[in-house]
Amino acid sequence: MYRIIVTFLLIFNHHFGGGMRLSKYFIPTLREVPAEAEVVSHKAMLRAGMIKKLASGIYDYLPLGLKAIRKAENIIRKNMDLSGAIELLMPSVQPAEMWEESGRWSYYGKELLRIKDRHDRNFCFGPTHEEVTTDIVRSFITSYKQLPINLYQIQTKFRDEVRPRFGLMRGREFIMKDAYSFDVDDAGANVSYGKMRDAYCRIFDDCGLKYTMVEADSGAIGGSYSHEFMVLADTGEDTVISSDKGGYSANLEKAVCGDNWDEWKEEILPAEKKETPNTRTVEELAAFLDVPVMKILKAMIVNVDGSFYCFLVRGDHELNLAKVKNFFGAPSAELASYDDIAVHAEGAPAGFIGPAGLKLEIYADYAVRAMKNVVMGANVKDLHIINANFGRDFDVKTFGDFRNAIEGDTCPVDGGKYILTRGIEVGHIFKLGTKYSESMNAVYLDKEGKRNPMIMGCYGIGVTRVVAAAIEQNHDEKGIIWPVQLAPFQVVIVSLNPNEQAVADLSETIYKELSGLGLDVMYDDRDERAGVKFTDAELVGYPVRVAIGKKSLAEGKVEVTIRKTGETAAVKKEDCISAVMEMLEKLR
């Protein structure tokens, strides 16, 4: 019996925790930051010896980095399994046929890394796995009785990003958890979606991260919905819009702007032409005329899938092309090129375009309707019209929500004021509908024996990005401050005088006891000076540090320190284990 328990403990430790001696481990910390790193998490991961760059956007995961990645993966795996999703593993290299079938071989641009095998057949390195999953499901699932099903994997992906940057934050090769659900009908798909939403909340809670779930743009794929999970960090690449009343949050592309403007209380003035040489930007124009930027009517010519329209927004607002695209239900919308402007703007160069006299349909943002006595382009170089007014001087076909929200806007959902924060997109869940099931013929027979396409959802988490985001959110000038749940090692034992027998013995004892409890313990037994060990410990970011040295040991004590707060307690050596456990508990 005893032997069985011991065996179990050994296995348990091997899989779920255990100790490591730093003298026998591999954490190549750097004293100086490689010049290539710009953002906090990138610098910290390089300095802490977690990653090494192999090529642009492609990194080695060194042991410490891999440990953190595995922690995140295990939290994700546990919650995915709990939600009823089933893990499998699909190939990273995929045949072009799959992608031709779904129509994405030509649609997907240069981000898709295409490769050929020795027989000159086309393959790609998978940036995502809708096609492959759909192929599996259509091969084996034919009846409503086998549905719903949700399959997921944790796999290395490759996207040949235009501009990889910020280390693991936007790499080309990265690790992703992706899940795909298949349902018999819309209601079922909504249930599957809800389960994933709940699982994602649990995952990011379990990771110990501060995050928010926001409504996201669902893009051109179906009229369904989508949510993003954002880890909040000042250094985030994305803007999160939320109402200060807490009733709404969304990303910038999606965040709704209301038709809730009061008309400006101004007397209507006669329109007048003004020479405005070299005022290409709104700021230059406003400065030249000495009027506020918001009095300027910004006119832009937009190429919506080959058709051209003019869009008007207030000078201090920005046009949101995603909203334009969705308004027309078009696959693409972009600002017109200079050549196209020359054709469609009556010869006026960019900067002097105005709605009056254009042979294009004019659309305007809601905020424009409230404007009075505006400055607009005269469609002639170096000429603007001041005191122009809607109805008298220009017309608009339709007003709509066509702009980016800004701080202080009134939220049309709950009436609060918009607040902008920065976030890092770590998860995205998506109701796909039948896009892939229809193009790839993933159908099932219902109770009546009729063929129906399955309703799909897809759900992604950037595992490596979660790790980077955790650092971005939790660090100080000394280094990383791991949330306990993601920490590669929860505790470090720093032996300050490894050559003193008493110190070495006690370090050894405490090390064995803590690792015996299933904790991930790093024992810094190196023959290094105290300063080196402390600095490394802070850089690597162990949540709890136990310092054992002859000075405090002379009084029978050791020091236990919390990385996050710097809080240190000198505890009796007998109480060390319980003090560590207590601190770890407090940090969870």
Next chain:
RNA sequence: CGGGAUGUAGCGCAGCUUGGUAGCGUACUGGUUUCGGGAACCAGGGGUCGGGGGUUCAAAUCCCCCCAUCCCGACCA
């Protein structure tokens, strides 16, 4: 893809203008002392100066081409 910059020892940098035997800091190896907050001294090892071509008696340095890496932009006229 456009603009800017950089490439010299593992890492951080100088040298380049004005061509003439490749340097500093740190890291690394050996030794002595030290060692509870990145130790001191002594002695060492380590370089296709991103690659190719050109000019020259002579190129890290000047010229041309290429490559790589980073930053900014590629939506606000």
